[in-house]
Structure formats: structure tokens, C-alpha cells
Amino acid sequence: MAQQGSIITDEMKKQIGVKGVPTVLEVEKGLIRMMAEALDDPNPLWQDEEYAEKSKYGGIIAPPALLCCARAGTGRGVQMKSPFPRALAGGDEVEYLKPLKAGDVITSVSHIAEYNEREGKRGPMLFTTIETTYKNQRDEVVAISRSTFISY
Amino acid sequence: MAKQLYYEDVEEGMEIPPLVKNPTTQQLVKWAGASGDYYQIHYDKDFAQSTGLPGVIAHGRLKSSFLAQLMTDWIGEGGTLKKISVQHRGMDLAGEQMTCKGRVTRKYIENGEHLVECEIWTENPRGEKTAPGSAIVSLLSRGGKS
């Protein structure tokens, strides 16, 4: 029998806004280097201490990619539930408010921001959006990300 | 944390409590990231086979690290690992269980240090020693304590 109602249950709705596990990420030079290497991005701001000191940042900064990933705790501890077996990353949106400097200690917390359902080519699909806020050691928000997961 | 081992607890011939490891491809990929060794024989099956290997194999250095863990777990925080030597003789395929074992071969006091020498090795499920080696540790002494 075809499902009449919404696939978004009350139990799932209750998870909206519930904060996940805070994750602490030390923005270390070694990690920045690893990231730059994985990106094949030779930008001296990521790696060249002397160069970076003379730049407007006054020291090494991290490529934007360092946020919004598992290392940065994105999505950690969030109770994502779905009635479907398959899940895909649908997309990300990251707003950068401050540069990320080597030595910063970033604490991130995620929560489910919203659910959407849509009828796809292969049947019903559930879109779950997870929002993560990243703060530095001075309690300044350095970035906010919104990641969408599609399950079907 | 494990309890502290003392020099007086150790006799020649004594076995070190074994440490069991199950290195999956995922663990090898973590190791690649943590160690910076990105040689493809450790995660790319096709590449590994193109060099004549039966499949993806564990990094030798990961095995040495497992053996180092065997020792540091055993000697406790008061002990110090002074020397470890490991030869990579056989290959361990990803996904195969590996058991780290060891045995005390000698105990002696030198320059006031309570030293213990051990033979150590990793063993595959067929009982073959794939990475034999040795280690020297310095242990706390009950006599030296009080």
C-alpha cells in the first residue's frame, strides 16, 4: 500500500535542533600541510611560514577545506534517521566569517536544521540538512556550514 | 591503564601478553594519512597485483608500531622502550588477523638500569612469523623504589 502520509516521523522531527557532540579541532600546521597536499594546492599561505608572516594574516592559515569535514566534527553525534537504505551527500554550503589560523582551536557543534521530502525518479527521497557552527578559542564564530544528505 | 610491571616480575623465558590486531584496508588508509606513507600497494588492489603481490598488504612500519605497542602496553608507564628492531620477512594481507607476541630472552642490570631483552614477532593465522624482531626495555625495580 502506498504511503499516504509523510516519511518524516514525529520522532525524526524531535531531532530538529538537537545539538550533537561538540568536537574540538586543533588547527595544527601538520594537518594544514596534509590538507594542502591532498588538494595539491601549493599556496604558500598554507605552508610557508616566512611568506605567511608577511601576509595580512600574519601567519599560516588553513585552506577553507579544513572545515566542513569529519576532522572538523561536521555532523558528529547527530541522530540522522531515514526509512531508506541508501544515502548520498547532496551538497554543502559553507559561510566563512573569519580566517582559520594555525594554532586556532575550533569547537564545532552540529544539529539537524530541516527535513524535506520529494518524489524522485526512483521514488520518494528524503533530504536532511545538517547545520554546523564552528567557533574559535575566542568564542568567535569562524564559519557555518549546511550539508544536505539525500536518502532514497 | 595497565598495571605496572617490575623487573622482579620478569623471568627469562616468560611470555609477553599477546596483542591481537585486525588491520583492515581502512586501518591501512588511516595509517597512510598518519604516517605520510602513500605507497599504493597498501590500499589499491590493482596496483598491488600489478607489482606481483597477491593483494593489498599491511605497511611494515605499521607492524613495527604494533610490536612497539605490545612492548609499551606490557612495560607500563614506568618502563621505557629503549630499542626495538623489526625485520619484515613476510607479507600480511589486509583483513588478516595478526597476533603480536614476545618472550623474555635476558634480564640484567647495567649502569644502574634494570634491563630486559625480548624477542618479539607478529604471527599470521597460519602461525607464520611475518615480522620477527627484538626489543630492549628498562623496567622499574621494586628495590629501587623504596
Added chain:
Amino acid sequence: MTEGSAITDELRSMIGMATEPVIMEVERGAIRRYADAIGDPNPLFSDVEYARNSRYGEVICPPGFFGWPLKRGGMMELLGTIGGALFRAGVPRILDGGVDYEFFLPIRAGDILTSHGKFADFREREGRTGKMLFITMETTYLNQNGDLVAKARSTLIAL
């Protein structure tokens, strides 16, 4: 075997080849990732509070970890040079033959090490499947006080 001797000549000319001194910073996160990759939950490697109250006073490196070089180069580059020579000579397989470490002092997070690596030696041996080359590399590690903290001697087997 002519190609065997060609490799030998090129390698012989490389003996003694040393890396520039490599500065390595020992960072807590890197130590944690390394311990996690071994699957070693020892709190001395990952729990800052715990380590503070231990005799080390700070998180220490698992044996065999010396931090990350600040710049590219060092041993990986030297190995790349040797590996490249072997590849060109049609020796595609290089295996880690083993390692000897000697530890003199604990390495703590926050230490800055300087490593000196060199291509120490090589020898040839007739193996089951033909000629095998054993390449020995040596590295010494000094800390920020100039004290020797560790020595490593590693063997690569090319076949």
C-alpha cells in the same frame, strides 16, 4: 646480469647521500592520529590531562613517531630519488625490510626535532626470485635542546 649492474652503479654513486636537516614539529593532533591509526588507546598519546599527571608531563609520541616535517623534503624525497632510480631501471617493487629504533629520550608534544637522514649502504643478495637489493637508510633525531632523542636504521628491499 647487465641491468643489475647498472642499478648497482647508480646506487653506489648515491651512497652517503644525505638529506638537508629537516625540522619537525611534534603536534598533539598528529600524535593522536598516529596512535589512532595503530589502534593504540594508550592515554599517554591522546589524553592531555592524563599525560600532564604522568611522569612525562605532556602527551608523548608512540615509538616511531617523530612529528611532521615543516617543509617537504627530507627522507621521503631521498627515498623518492632512490625509488625513481630503481623504477627507471625496471625494479618496480620496493618493500620495507625492517627498522631498528634506538630511543634515548621521550618525545613530547611541542618538541621541535631536527632529523638528519642518509643513504647509508646497500648490498645485493641472490634471492629465490632473483637479485635482491637491500638498501639501508639512517636517521638521527635531535630535540630543540640539541639532545639526541632517537636513531633509526631502516632497510628497504628492492626486487
Added chain:
Amino acid sequence: MAKKQLYYEDVEVGTEVTPLAKVATTQMLVKWAGGSGDFNPLHFEDSFAASQGVDSPIVHGALKRAWLGHLMTDWIGDGGFLKKLACQYRGMDYPRKMKTITDPQEGETWWCRGTVTKKYVEDDQHIVECDIWVENAKGEKTTPGSATVVLPFKKAKS
């Protein structure tokens, strides 16, 4: 290394973001796993990928997003600031296998591209918006997105 600085005045609607070529390799995916902490075997283990209904390990979506970040930070130079980056993972990409320890096999090259869609001044900031995307060798946009950047302004230098 001297890098050229891009200024607000250099940019018009329709201006092309300097394209950036990328080659995804199995090795790069493993490096990304290490850096990002995403150790999902879908990105490196053939048998696991097959069990997930994918032909072979696929490029991490987040890596493609990171490429787009690289595209933008290269273009805006040290004086610019990337304010916002968004993208959707529309198509799967498969990495090239490696030929040697350092070199990939022949195969696909991806291009990160973009064009300026809007420029305006807001709260004294010189803002430029772009459409950006990752394009595979067939010219398909597998990862379309957008970026907002703040650029320095020449006149402000006096």
C-alpha cells in the same frame, strides 16, 4: 613566491575565474581521507564500493568542494577573502589509478571553472559572486556551485 593580486575593478559580470585543472587519483583520495578524517571505504576499497552499487571507488564530494575552494583562493589572491562556498554533488567521479608511486595513469582530467555573476558594494565590502563548478572530461558539470568573495579595491589603496 610573488602572487598577483586581483582587485574589484579587474572583475566584470561574465569575467571568467582562472580555471584550475585537477587529476583525482586513488592516492589523492587516500590523502584526502587522512586530511579530512573521512575514512568511508567507498572511496578506496573496490569490494566495498561494489557492495554499495558503485562501479569502483568514487571521488569524495568534499574533495571536489575543496577543489572549488582552491579555485577561488587562487583566483582572489592573498588580499581577497572567500566568504561563502556552496556546491551540489550531482555526478560521481572516478579517480585515475596510479602508474608509479608518484605518477598517475593516463586518463581523465577535471577542470574547476567559474564565471562572475554579480558585483556590488555592501557595508563597505567589495563583493563578487560567481557560479563555479567541477567539470569532468566529458564536459559534464558533476559539482555545480557558487561562491561569494570579498576583493580588495584599488582606489582604497590611495
